[in-house]
Amino acid sequence: MPLPRLTLTPDVSHGPLDGAWWPRCDALEIELPSLVGSLEPDPGAAVRVTVDPAEWPDAPHTVMAPSGVIAVEPAEPGSEAHVITLDCGTVGRWVLLVVPPEEPAGTAARLLAAAADPENPLTAARMLALAETGRPVGATEEAE
Structure with a gap:
């Protein structure tokens, strides 16, 4: 299995996210085993x-x-x-943050990096909205 396209916040996250994942497709049964395996859970x-x-x-x-x-559950309404x-x-x-599989590589790379930044206060939805407009998606965006 290919390694997941994943970034994690070093040490402890201080933002709303602990990193980002960019799946290659929207089939969880294909993507989840390598994602979970990379986090090294106990056998x-x-x-x-x-x-x-809504996404899955x-x-x-x-x-x-x-x-x-791996047990898969839907998020609560309003999540x-x-x-x-x-x-x-x-x-x-x-x-x-789940970066959509069809996202261009350059945009996905910016989102992966921004979501793993422990100083980034942005939510997943805000980061994706900014990426659509071509604006910066990192912690400095809120200061603009």
Whole structure:
């Protein structure tokens, strides 16, 4: 499996996001095993993923991975859009911006970097909206 296109905030996140993930396609059953595997959960650990039902309307309830079964749940109504939350038991919990698979590489790279910036206060939706306009998507945007 190819490595996931993923950036994580070093150490502890201070913003609304812990990084970003740029899946190659919108099929969670294909993408989740490598994403979860890169976070190195303990073998047999309970792994739960929460996804935006508007982005993943056909999300399976479970996904098989080499490390075990990944439970997939829809986010609560009113939760932030364009976000995936991964709870890997004792290893940690991550809230990640989901960069759309069809996003151009240059824009995706800027979003991946900005979401992993611990000083970035922007939400996932705000970052994607800025990216659509071509404006900066990092922590400095709010200062403009």
